[in-house]
Amino acid sequence: MITGGAGFLGSLLATRLLAEGLALGGEERREVEELLLVDLAAPRGPLADETRVRSFTGDMAENLHRLPDADAIFHLAGVVSGAAEADFDLGMRTNLDGTRQVLEWARARGNAPVLVFTSSLAVFGTDADGAPLGEIHDRSLPTPASSYGIQKFIGEQLVADYGRRGFVRARTVRLMTVSVRPGVPNGAASSFLSSIIREPVSGQTALCPVPSDTPVALSSPQRTIDGIVRAAETPDAKWGSRTAMNLPSLTTTPRAMAEALDRVTGHDASRLIEWSHDPQIEAIVGSWPSLFRAERAAGLGLHPVDSIEDIVREFVRDHAPVPDSDTGSGSGSADQEAARAR
């Protein structure tokens, strides 16, 4: 079962699970027999036609009682940071009450499923005393600076206690900023960290609203899915701390991203990036941690991408428009061939 299963990461996760199966809790790898996608929207693309997918569309609370048992629950559903800050009650209802409803549902079934909860690096924020965040390690104290961060951190605590009491087999991972997201800007403060790669690859301009040397912690979509799946596949005894695990990230800057973009595309695509300043976005992005020492994740074999080039390549491979001609000439065509072969 995947809540938020029609979203970008939910769809990626669904595709991965259907293709590769799951070695739940470190047991033998098994094919996924049935995948329940719970979301406000219906799944699109190949997932919509997949016979093993059952889609439950609409309000989650109303759908829960209709669901059959699940061996594994991936709870990704939630409203993003901007929306939770703009509408406090919406965020509380969706991110806090929603998580509690999923946990209560799992508890009521009585089968103690593996439950992977996706928290966020947004649990870390600049505290009211102005203390610098510095390098984040596995036992750094979160002091969220947004309602989204608070709601995710509360979700972590709920999941930890439902796990301690044996209601679920609890696994919480904190996602880093995912780049490159396909599609269109989503209004999140971090949206530009996808746009400045995505738009130039398609020959379109993109705005970078922060100084080019602003440090940011990124993960690619596939590396993010790696972390979510690894959480579900780690044996209970090996998972360790009840606290959320920070997923690995690469610390980079918009300037380094622009340079990598040019190297991967083989031309000066980064000329399409417009460098500007948005004080509001600067303040938000500046309150995020940018340097993580993810030792716990490393102990489970999870590592960040080697370079920002890998992040650009993954996007070009998976999402860049396929050239019209059969010659396949032009930037990233080899990567596109690989994508079509998957």
Next chain:
Amino acid sequence: MITGGAGFLGSLLATRLLAEGLALGGEERREVEELLLVDLAAPRGPLADETRVRSFTGDMAENLHRLPDADAIFHLAGVVSGAAEADFDLGMRTNLDGTRQVLEWARARGNAPVLVFTSSLAVFGTDADGAPLGEIHDRSLPTPASSYGIQKFIGEQLVADYGRRGFVRARTVRLMTVSVRPGVPNGAASSFLSSIIREPVSGQTALCPVPSDTPVALSSPQRTIDGIVRAAETPDAKWGSRTAMNLPSLTTTPRAMAEALDRVTGHDASRLIEWSHDPQIEAIVGSWPSLFRAERAAGLGLHPVDSIEDIVREFVRDHAPVPDSDTGSGSGSADQEAARAR
């Protein structure tokens, strides 16, 4: 307004506020005009007859809409650790939903009152990876090992965000184990840390279920009230971090408590302590932190009691039975005189 205002700490706080007034947020000290006590039970003793006290007895959620505005809210109400562990739903309803109801009530009034939330050292517990707790400082990461600890820690997060958004002027303090509580054992795992002083002072036997050299972090009732009141009286700008503040505590052992008991009473009262072993209580008490470096509290002028003798003296002064004869001879009589003079 005090939720849990008829309990032991709530009554102490009420008595203090009525006697001394309040310098709310560091402003001028004012007398308390009206004190709203919200609790399942009605206040007893002098508080029941105090004309400035208005008592709202029964279910808190049902009482909230009847309450007038309050300039300051002390949210002490909750179920104790043992009850929250034995009855998960009761703990969630009272400790989590109850705190949220108080916050929503304050938010709806729109007057941004000072809100002091009493959290607990129980937010700290032994993690599933067995990492030793060590010395706790102001930015130590809580990994609660009980549902009570989780619910209190979630309450801290809610209070922090309601504060950040300006719905309340937020102040969270973490209480240490309070000793000596008057009355009878309350079934909490820490109950013996009051019994081994309280009972021998009255000539009764008491059980110590842990090894005599078990380290514990204690605060006296009056020092605990000092911390709660100081939180309300600290200016917003001086409060600093949104994270809860650990109140000061004295690290001691049952053996040191027994020795202090004999010194203060002037005779071998500690012979009435029966030293035994209860593996279950040993495990719980052993999972608590016993050593705190409360620098933030010290910065606000809050310090632990100088010695365990002070804790014993405070109890003898405030609660030991008054001698029948007028001579006032016997242990602690000078302290009792002081108590009667208050």
